[in-house]
Amino acid sequence: MFFQILKEPIDVKALITGAFHPKCGAVASFIGTTRADESGSARVEYLEYEAYRPMADKKLEEIGEEISERWKVGYVAIVHRIGKVDPGEPSVAIVVAAPRREPAFEASRYAIERIKEIAPIWKREVWSDGYVWVGSQVGTRP
Amino acid sequence: MFFQILKEPIDVKALITGAFHPKCGAVASFIGTTRADESGSARVEYLEYEAYRPMADKKLEEIGEEISERWKVGYVAIVHRIGKVDPGEPSVAIVVAAPRREPAFEASRYAIERIKEIAPIWKREVWSDGYVWVGSQVGTRP
Amino acid sequence: MSDVKVLLFGAAADRAGIRQTKVRINHVVTLGELWSVLADQHPHLIPMRETLAFAVNGEYARMEDTVSTGDEVAVLPPVSGG
């Protein structure tokens, strides 16, 4: 089990290959990347994430515990990046290895839903014409 | 879109990072790995896959087309390895990038189910005490 | 009288114009009472009230939960990780 909040780019390869194990036949992963939305002539230039630590670290671990209680999984890794994340770059990576594919799929999806529910992490979309705190609609866009 | 059947190890990193795109916010992937099952004192030593080509290549492409018809996705890659695959090594990798996470999850799961339904690919489990063709139960195990 | 450390995040920090403050309390208060003091000092937070969650010492807490001197309170706008 591996849970991490970090400022540096996420090492996706290490996360996924780290989940391979002879007792597991399935590795499901989810990676959230910065989507460069457009609206009229404006566009998202990057995202900026902040986290309340160590509460956010604890919540990632709790999500891992919830998964282990609900499904038969061999390995769970959840990594969330904070700071500036450019378009096409990963902000979150979830990797679940399990003996069989159903729990791997279900647990990886559960993990991202739970992150969006309980992890104290916030995303600011920085547009070409201002910014907006996602979820709060607080910002400076016209 | 990228579909491939190959004898060499699957380059998981290239597949996944190749799916990152500024128009997509979600990359879901599924990797099937050799699970070293045990039964009594016997154990799976490796898997050996064979494919009917080029029909198998065509079926992987068809699965990609089915996905593009059903979901709003930006990119689909399906790679299946043939030949000997050791425990913990990937035999199949599916990567789907989409603007939003729901279609990415659904399409990646659909892809592996369809592979198991229509792709003319066969798996032989080589155990310490004989082999078995999975699905046919034909083999040499005691 | 002593202090509770209050951290603000995301849109709440943005609205209040601060990321951290101290609120003076008399030993033990409810989170609801602490909020009243904080809202007086940072009225730009008031329109966000319905959307805010709170944590005491790193765990989600309700308005009727108590806060003691030395505790750390966090003001949490709707989370948007992922």
Added chain:
Amino acid sequence: MSDVKVLLFGAAADRAGIRQTKVRINHVVTLGELWSVLADQHPHLIPMRETLAFAVNGEYARMEDTVSTGDEVAVLPPVSGG
């Protein structure tokens, strides 16, 4: 009379003891008729019959579909990729 190329895979190749053969037909037959000839030549395939699928020229085909000389027929046991 001419030949149809028949490929066998997985458990079917294993049971028949061959991966490829030729079946002589009279211009056009159904896949079912081709199967009868093949089963006569490789009786170890017969117990697998219910589990087998077939392809003609790289596409799944039914027993009533036709096979012509020069076609490629594949004998496909239950697929088990992934």
